[in-house]
Amino acid sequence: MIARRRFVLTAAAGTVLPVAATASHVQVAVLIRQLVGDAKLAEGRVKLDLPVLVENGNTVGMTVSVDAPPGAVHSLHVYAEANPLPEVCHIRFGPRAGVPRIQTRIRLATSQTVTAIAQMHDGTFWQDSVELLVTLAACID
Amino acid sequence: MVRVLLNVPRQVRRNEPFDVKLLISHPMESGQRRDAVGLAIPRDIINLLVVTYGNEEVLRMDLFPAIAANPFLAFSMTAVASGTLSITFTDDHGVTQSETATVEVV
Amino acid sequence: MPTRGSARLPMKRSVSLGVAALLTMAAGDPGSGRAIVANRQVSACLLCHSGPIPDPHLQGNLAPALTGVGSRLTAAELRQRLTDPGKDSIMPSYAATAGLNRVGQPWVGKPVLTPTQIDDVVAFLSTLRAP
């Protein structure tokens, strides 16, 4: 998917605009392949929670949880394919990790698909994706 | 100096998961924006966040410009003995800052 | 391609209309008009109206949908709406440079759209026929 909106700069003091550039589905696929290697990537176990209709792409609450006992999850990885840079975050858990569930806030440049991958200590990889629509601010300051 | 809000229960039960919430005041300037006269605003983000408890690493997070301004992180952890929870983060200039909280295991 | 004869010109009603807006009556380019309508920063049309343009979730509902507007209004009527919507409408005149209050520095003396852009938008809207 490619980003569909490119805005022309109009004069408004204080306006800050994005530099035109986005990642791609292919770029995310390459990153995921590097992460997973030859292992199988399956749907399930990991759950990515994002609003389907995003109020403002600047700050989007995200929850990633894994159906697993404490200590079973090695790491979590999140990718946003239509952001300027596709990587969102990587989180590696240590031995004191509790319930495998994290919450953070992310930026989404435009409507797109976001993917989360959980890597388990048993070597398996699990993924979940959310396709969402991003609403833009009507008035920009 | 960056402001940090670290929310941890003061008392927890041994080996029972508890929630930690963290807010850091930081613009997380993505490096993808231009200012009003068209100049690129340089990237300035917190790129690494490490949570330790005693001598053990609880969580290590690599952050990218897609993490929103004033980063928020909530996670769960366990403790077997009273100790100090320490959050250490590093920005693009290599500046490191820490915030700690004590946890009593009852 | 819709054409406009001078016989279909609206009567001049408002002193705030730029003379140029009335003089430029060349047939507009609907492709260019579509791009102008689709660009919120240029025309602001989709802040209030919806229309047959991608991303309906980014379109407003303060004003009638543009879908089928070419069947409801003639080119002359469309031009009139754009240039002189009247005091009872919340729509701004896209041609006016006077009769406005506290216009911001970057926009002083400038209409929302140029006469050529208005021609193009009218040409595009005229193509939006009811099914």
Place this chain on the structure above:
Amino acid sequence: MKRLLVLALLLTAAAGDIHSGYDDASPETRAMQDDDSANPGFLWVREGEAQWSGKACAACHGDARVSMRGVAARYPAYDAALNRPITLDQRIAQCRTERQHAEPFTPESDAALGLSAYIGLQSRGMPLQVSTDGPMRPFYETGRTLFNTRMGQLNLSCAQCHDERAGMKLAGAVIPQGHPNGYPEYRLEWQTMGSLTRRIRNCMVGVRAEPFPPDSAEMTALALFLAARAAGLKIETPAVRP
């Protein structure tokens, strides 16, 4: 007659339905506001708290949780010496420069927003109740006139969106009623905290109008009218909005 009755009912419903922008926000945004340990506005509140106790504020005013309770609900308030209303932010600035003999705050700075947020928090949950009588009346009327005046290249008034079309969608965004009960507030769009003044400027730039300067008589009159128009709404400082 029946039509008139329906119209009257509609008007009554419209007048009675005064609700906070909180109610128009998404569940995610409301949740962000509801949890003090997840609400980024509290980064500023803590900054303000440190200023309050570290500087001369506490020396005169004591514990803000006592002395500042309900204060934000009464502003803009009449200043007899100036013979005009002033906003809470202007009162804080006045105290800072005239009593503390400190440098004025930079508008929208973390220091200014922090102190304002900390003081505002002390009135959280209390209903907005500003005076519009006596010497306040002409300023209130000025504010009302400004609220109803079409402005800018896009020729829109505040009322056309926030009274007449609240709840409808401007682009993809629901138009809120435009109440000032959460300031200073954290806006997702700004990715930071901001004042009511900044928000009004935001709207004015949106309609391509020349914004009222932050400390102008017009801005204060408009702030007064907005506060009076929101009478009874509970203060939510620091609110979170899209």
